[in-house]
Amino acid sequence: PWELFEKKMEQKGSSQAAIGAFKHNYEQLVAGVTGLLPESDIESVTELPYLESLKSSSSPDNLQELLSQTVAHKDLIEEEDVELLQNASTKVDAATLKPAEYPENPDMEWCPPGHGDIYPSLLGSGMLDRLLKKGLKFLFVSNSDNLGATLDLDLLAYFASSDKSFVMEVAERTASDKKGGHLAKRKSDGRLVLRESAQCPDGDKAAFEDISKHKFFNTNNLWVNLPKLKAALDAAGGVLPLPLIKNKKTVNPRDSGSTPVFQLETAMGAAIECFDDSGAVVVPRSRFAPVKTCADLLVLRSDAYKITQASTVELSDVAAPAVKLDDGHYKSVEGVGGLVDKMDALVKTVPSLWQATSLTVKGPVRFEAGVVIKGDVTLINSTNEPLPVRSRILVSTTIDLAEESKSKA
Incomplete structure (x- = not known):
């Protein structure tokens, strides 16, 4: 044929x-x-x-x-x-x-x-x-x-x-x-x-x-x-x-x-x-700094990268942090516009990541201004409603945002 x-x-x-x-x-x-x-x-x-x-x-x-x-x-x-x-x-x-x-x-x-x-x-x-x-x-x-x-x-x-x-x-x-x-x-x-x-x-x-x-x-x-x-x-x-x-x-x-x-x-x-x-x-x-996912875009927008005088991007440190976002909330996007929209829902202000080794997010969250990630950090939200990550320095820790929210209520 x-x-x-x-x-x-x-x-x-x-x-x-x-x-x-x-x-x-x-x-x-x-x-x-x-x-x-x-x-x-x-x-x-x-x-x-x-x-x-x-x-x-x-x-x-x-x-x-x-x-x-x-x-x-x-x-x-x-x-x-x-x-x-x-x-x-x-x-x-x-x-x-x-x-x-x-x-x-x-x-x-x-x-x-x-x-x-x-x-x-x-x-x-x-x-x-x-x-x-x-x-x-x-x-x-x-x-x-x-x-x-x-x-x-x-x-x-x-x-x-x-x-x-x-x-x-x-x-x-x-x-x-x-x-x-x-x-x-x-x-x-x-x-x-x-x-x-x-x-x-x-x-x-x-x-x-x-x-x-x-x-x-x-x-x-x-x-x-x-x-x-x-x-x-x-x-x-x-x-x-x-x-x-x-x-x-x-x-x-x-x-x-x-x-x-x-x-x-x-x-x-x-x-x-x-x-x-x-x-x-x-x-x-x-x-090699591809931007294919919300996680890639989050790292790129953070201080893990810097803009040079030649208007190119380069790492602030020797390696970029490994960022894993919940696929159920941040994976499915339609084109570049969808990727940016998902990012806008994820962050009010991009957290500092240049001192981070890894960041894992489970569930929907929203970063507020002043969040600094250092070492290996995991953020967990077991609910379906986005919970805020408020201004603080997080150092090699796991935070259950739902439990944290209950304790402050």
């Missing part, structure tokens, strides 16, 4: 690059490719350069030229390539492996193809060729919600002098990262690869979570050599052979009784395995 997908994507106006990328994913699905990467096929990555060690060693002669290119486009309103529109992929009917149908809302027949789509989007939109025509050679890519992903000149200098096709910023895994993906080296060809939890066989879970063995995770801050990317795409017929991520969903994500489908996705960091000369650099945790 491939022709059905091709026709549907052509009717939508998808580029040949987008169609080719989807075809690669679909062929993996039909072939039964699992994407599993067992421990026996990989080895640990133990030796990598650290950003701190590169600061004095990587200063190419053309650094000033690189910097001039970096700041050349000041007026984004007039910049032709100020944004890149992601492609759409068709959902696949899990039973028939044909294009999913949902006449009630045809838009639900489509899905985002994952951030690995950046490569066919660059090619299919013509942006890659336009950037090359302008003489631009290096591309820095990161998740938009990672506020730690600023343009670092030492990393730019290192990447430029290395002449590598692709470099990934990685950070050291901690206990809180053990269930997330890690960097590894494939034994068959010696290439660097990413292994996500979904790619790990059940029997290898212990090794996957061993942070002393697999030490580094992908921050998704990526450096790409554009001429070499173009050469790789041309050599592969316009498609980078990224590993498939098969997500099982329903065609209407809000209706669990609707038709089961597969959403075929790829990850942009997985391109590390597409080049012989890919590399990785270990960066400080401060370059």
